[in-house]
Amino acid sequence: MHWLRLFLPLAISLLFVYAMNSRIGALPPPGKFFSPFTGFWQNNESGVVTAEEINITGLTGIVKVVMDKNLVPHIFADNNHDLYLAQGYIHAKYRLWQMEFQTHAAAGRISELIGERALPYDRQQRRFGMAFAAECAEEAMMADPMMKEALLAYTAGVNAYLAQLKTAQLPVEYKLLDYQPEPWTTLKCALLLKYMTYELAGRSSDLPLTNILKTYGQSAIDSLFSGTPYVVDPIIPAGTVWDFTPLPVPAQPAGWISEVPVPEDQPAPHPDNGSNNWAVNGSKTASGFPILCGDPHLGLNLPSYWYQMQLVNKECNVSGVSLPGVPTIIIGFNEKIAWSETNVDADVLDWYQVKFRDNRFDEYFYDNQWKKTTKRIEVIKVRGTDAVMDTVIYTHHGPVVAQGDKELMDDDFPKGFAMRWLGHDPSVELKSFLLLNRAGDYKNFVEAMSYFSCPAQNFAYADVENNIAIWVNGKFPLKWKEQGKFLLDGSKPEHEWQGWIPHGHDPHVLNPARAFVSSANQLSTDTTYPYYINWSMDAPRRGHRINQVLEAGTQLTAKEMIALQFDNKNMTADYLLADMIKAVNESALNPSQLQQLQSLKNWNRMAEAGGTEQTVFEAWWKKLNNAIWDDELGKEGLQYPDADITLTTVKFNRNKSWIDNKNTPATEELPALIHQSFIEAITDMEAQYGADVTNWQWAAVKNTHINHLLRIPALSRNHVSTSGNQGIVNATGGGHGPSWRMIVELGKQVKAYGIYPGGQSGNPGSPFYDNMIDPWSKGLQNELLILQDANEKNAAVIATWTLKN
Amino acid sequence: MILFLLILVISALVQLWLPWWSMLLVAALLSYLAGKSYTHAILSAFLACGIVWLGYALMISGSEGNLMTNRVAELLTLPSSWLLYPISFIFAAVTGAIGAWSGFAIKKFRQ
Numbered sequence: 001m002h003w004l005r006l007f008l009p010l011a012i013s014l015l016f017v018y019a020m021n022s023r024i025g026a027l028p029p030p031g032k033f034f035s036p037f038t039g040f041w042q043n044n045e046s047g048v049v050t051a052e053e054i055n056i057t058g059l060t061g062i063v064k065v066v067m068d069k070n071l072v073p074h075i076f077a078d079n080n081h082d083l084y085l086a087q088g089y090i091h092a093k094y095r096l097w098q099m100e101f102q103t104h105a106a107a108g109r110i111s112e113l114i115g116e117r118a119l120p121y122d123r124q125q126r127r128f129g130m131a132f133a134a135e136c137a138e139e140a141m142m143a144d145p146m147m148k149e150a151l152l153a154y155t156a157g158v159n160a161y162l163a164q165l166k167t168a169q170l171p172v173e174y175k176l177l178d179y180q181p182e183p184w185t186t187l188k189c190a191l192l193l194k195y196m197t198y199e200l201a202g203r204s205s206d207l208p209l210t211n212i213l214k215t216y217g218q219s220a221i222d223s224l225f226s227g228t229p230y231v232v233d234p235i236i237p238a239g240t241v242w243d244f245t246p247l248p249v250p251a252q253p254a255g256w257i258s259e260v261p262v263p264e265d266q267p268a269p270h271p272d273n274g275s276n277n278w279a280v281n282g283s284k285t286a287s288g289f290p291i292l293c294g295d296p297h298l299g300l301n302l303p304s305y306w307y308q309m310q311l312v313n314k315e316c317n318v319s320g321v322s323l324p325g326v327p328t329i330i331i332g333f334n335e336k337i338a339w340s341e342t343n344v345d346a347d348v349l350d351w352y353q354v355k356f357r358d359n360r361f362d363e364y365f366y367d368n369q370w371k372k373t374t375k376r377i378e379v380i381k382v383r384g385t386d387a388v389m390d391t392v393i394y395t396h397h398g399p400v401v402a403q404g405d406k407e408l409m410d411d412d413f414p415k416g417f418a419m420r421w422l423g424h425d426p427s428v429e430l431k432s433f434l435l436l437n438r439a440g441d442y443k444n445f446v447e448a449m450s451y452f453s454c455p456a457q458n459f460a461y462a463d464v465e466n467n468i469a470i471w472v473n474g475k476f477p478l479k480w481k482e483q484g485k486f487l488l489d490g491s492k493p494e495h496e497w498q499g500w501i502p503h504g505h506d507p508h509v510l511n512p513a514r515a516f517v518s519s520a521n522q523l524s525t526d527t528t529y530p531y532y533i534n535w536s537m538d539a540p541r542r543g544h545r546i547n548q549v550l551e552a553g554t555q556l557t558a559k560e561m562i563a564l565q566f567d568n569k570n571m572t573a574d575y576l577l578a579d580m581i582k583a584v585n586e587s588a589l590n591p592s593q594l595q596q597l598q599s600l601k602n603w604n605r606m607a608e609a610g611g612t613e614q615t616v617f618e619a620w621w622k623k624l625n626n627a628i629w630d631d632e633l634g635k636e637g638l639q640y641p642d643a644d645i646t647l648t649t650v651k652f653n654r655n656k657s658w659i660d661n662k663n664t665p666a667t668e669e670l671p672a673l674i675h676q677s678f679i680e681a682i683t684d685m686e687a688q689y690g691a692d693v694t695n696w697q698w699a700a701v702k703n704t705h706i707n708h709l710l711r712i713p714a715l716s717r718n719h720v721s722t723s724g725n726q727g728i729v730n731a732t733g734g735g736h737g738p739s740w741r742m743i744v745e746l747g748k749q750v751k752a753y754g755i756y757p758g759g760q761s762g763n764p765g766s767p768f769y770d771n772m773i774d775p776w777s778k779g780l781q782n783e784l785l786i787l788q789d790a791n792e793k794n795a796a797v798i799a800t801w802t803l804k805n
Numbered sequence: 806m807i808l809f810l811l812i813l814v815i816s817a818l819v820q821l822w823l824p825w826w827s828m829l830l831v832a833a834l835l836s837y838l839a840g841k842s843y844t845h846a847i848l849s850a851f852l853a854c855g856i857v858w859l860g861y862a863l864m865i866s867g868s869e870g871n872l873m874t875n876r877v878a879e880l881l882t883l884p885s886s887w888l889l890y891p892i893s894f895i896f897a898a899v900t901g902a903i904g905a906w907s908g909f910a911i912k913k914f915r916q
Contacts, residue, residue, distance in 0.1 A: 006914040009907040016903055017826040034893045035825040036861035040877045044869040714879035765873025
């Protein structure tokens with residue numbers, strides 16, 4: 001009894017400390033997490049910023065960081081080293097967890113943080129060769145003194161912040177998952193760039209198209225999967241004369257169709273990835289100087305992809321948005337020029353069928369002989385259990401992604417095929433941004449462009465000398481027409497990429513007669529362009545609308561441009577609604593259906609948050625798409641044609657054999673499908689949202705949500721009420737949309753506006769975490785503060801920090 | 806009262822540098838040195854440690870606001886974020902009490 005009285009409390013003490021210092025299921029260790037000394041309490045933040053002096057080892061001079069009322073830092077440094085060191089420091093201060101998490105995600109290291117359930121994701125990233133790609137890029141970047149200086153300084157800045165970071169101040173996500181940040185490296189910068197490359201150029205439809213070719217023959221490809229837009233409105237205005245002599249295009253080898261039986265799963269090209277940009281020259285503006293506008297559309301996340309900054313030293317004075325994890329401004333402007341990117345969607349990912357000698361995968365057949373593979377052993381650390389090893393087989397084409405033996409996250413990779421991806425090639429996109437940040441004229445801009453390879457972007461450009469331009473810019477393989485639209489034969493040299501389109505031959509136009517340039521991911525050029533970039537790009541609905549407005553525009557100001565970025569005209573409805581309404585047999589409708597049809601007749605075709613017409617039209621359009629395509633193309637491993645083809649099919653009643661439902665003995669005609677789809681859409685809406693149409697408001701049904709990267713609802717924003725949809729200039733869908741909106745009015749004194757759906761702080765406990773979401777959802781933009789001097793008096797400045805050694 | 810104040814001050818100070826469970830050691834040590842009875846030691850530590858956490862949490866909330874507190878309450882599906890204050894109080898109080906119990910038990914054992 002005597003002993004028990006001693007040992008009972010001691011044993012309970014030990015057990016209690018051990019248990020409360022460990023994670024309980026998915027919950028963080030309660031002792032650490034609930035402690036006001038170290039836990040979540042410490043992440044409460046009032047948002048008050050005060051003047052500070054911060055010592056940072058490695059700075060060569062004094063750096064001033066001027067914070068404005070939107071928590072945008074304006075960094076003034078003497079030289080490039082100090083500028084990028086300070087940028088790294090500030091990125092880490094506000095976005096550390098996000099930058100590290102995204103680079104972990106790129107490298108396939110999420111299992112380290114959350115355990116076995118991330119293994120299929122991690123394994124896929126490893127098989128995709130993401131770390132390999134980053135290593136190649138890092139090596140290429142570090143070989144150039146300018147990039148090396150920026151990367152090393154940036155890395156030193158992040159690590160300077162880490163050295164000062166106290167446990168109590170760790171971002172809350174580290175506390176929730178109970179882990180520590182690791183030192184930043186230049187490789188992580190490369191990983192972040194590849195993370196974006198994968199987002200924008202990491203998909204292909206080679207497999208489903210091969211399946212369709214094998215199931216329905218060449219005629220199906222010709223009628224449904226060839227790049228003929230409903231509206232021809234290319235990025236480079238039709239009729240532009242090319243200012244180069246084209247190289248000969250490789251001859252197409254004799255037809256070869258992969259014999260591998262493939263249907264597996266519905267493929268997942270992200271149909272929403274799109275963006276807008278445009279520039280108008282002074283002849284169309286009130287100021288007489290150009291206005292440049294851009295809004296890249298990405299998955300909507302918290303913390304946001306973007307972080308606003310102004311970077312100033314003797315070489316540059318540049319503002320805009322940066323990517324936490326990478327030095328420089330990615331979309332922005334300086335005193336002389338402005339630029340913005342949209343995605344090209346070039347076909348730079350192809351699949352090669354590989355014949356291995358045996359199941360040891362040591363050799364594969366190529367050019368009539370056996371060639372050796374290389375193997376890369378990937379060690380995937382897994383939280384709470386042993387590390388997992390995975391051997392990735394590399395051919396000279398690239399890695400074999402799906403080996404057919406282990407589980408990957410997506411099941412739509414052709415099994416046993418090698419992936420040829422431009423993202424693996426050494427590349428130096430960072431150099432483009434370093435040069436763009438410092439560019440003063442069109443010549444500088446074109447030089448900056450020559451370093452940008454992947455993901456290819458449409459770069460809109462404007463300068464203070466009243467030049468406007470657009471470059472469909474990237475490194476493009478010199479392909480035969482439609483090379484890589486289908487699976488390729490990895491044993492034949494003539495199936496490989498044959499060389500490169502010279503940079504000067506990338507589609508571009510300077511000062512076109514129409515006095516504006518624009519892009520919205522549509523087809524790059526008219527048919528006179530001598531090279532192949534991709535067989536399909538986005539339907540030019542957004543592009544068409546933008547061009548209509550800019551064509552008609554005169555005396556344009558930022559106000560009209562802000563409105564155009566928030567323009568909600570549904571072009572699909574504009575093209576087709578009248579025809580669709582005509583096909584409905586009104587005498588067969590019940591009163592509520594008739595009422596909905598009546599509303600659609602009076603609809604101004606704007607996808608407004610509070611309206612119900614967009615909701616009904618969208619439901620109707622989806623039903624009609626399924627009614628036309630589902631019977632043949634809804635099967636696993638196939639895909640629907642692009643929106644363009646459906647537009648053409650409905651508008652001109654083409655593709656009659658596809659319209660007919662193969663699952664019924666009768667022959668369906670288009671008007672009957674349209675009528676039936678309308679009734680089904682209304683019936684579905686009533687079943688899902690009730691008979692009271694006030695519950696059908698577009699914003700409520702669409703439910704724009706901005707998720708935290710960990711998909712934790714308490715750190716996310718759900719039910720953001722806003723207009724727009726994909727395919728509309730304001731392309732705000734459910735989880736995807738304008739990730740940054742920017743308007744730049746060039747002139748003697750540059751003026752700019754911008755906003756993104758998030759906030760400057762990555763801390764969910766800060767008022768600056770999501771403070772821009774509400775104004776963003778209403779289409780408002782902040783006027784951006786542009787300082788000339790760190791000591792400039794301005795009402796918008798809230799504090800100045802001094803950073804020194 | 807002296808034991809209570811000692812635990813209050815010293816456990817607060819050590820937690821500025823050491824992990825949360827350092828308060829358990831502080832409660833144990835001080836109960837060993839200054840505890841008069843099990844009830845006296847345990848009650849003093851319970852209240853002192855609980856008040857340290859509750860007080861600091863309230864201070865943070867007063868100067869920095871409750872945005873994160875509210876999100877954590879939502880994360881833990883609590884009906885109100887105010888519950889996090891008693892939860893933190895109880896957690897620290899129990900930690901202190903267990904420490905005091907152990908410390909005083911050692912004292913008793915050696916007597």
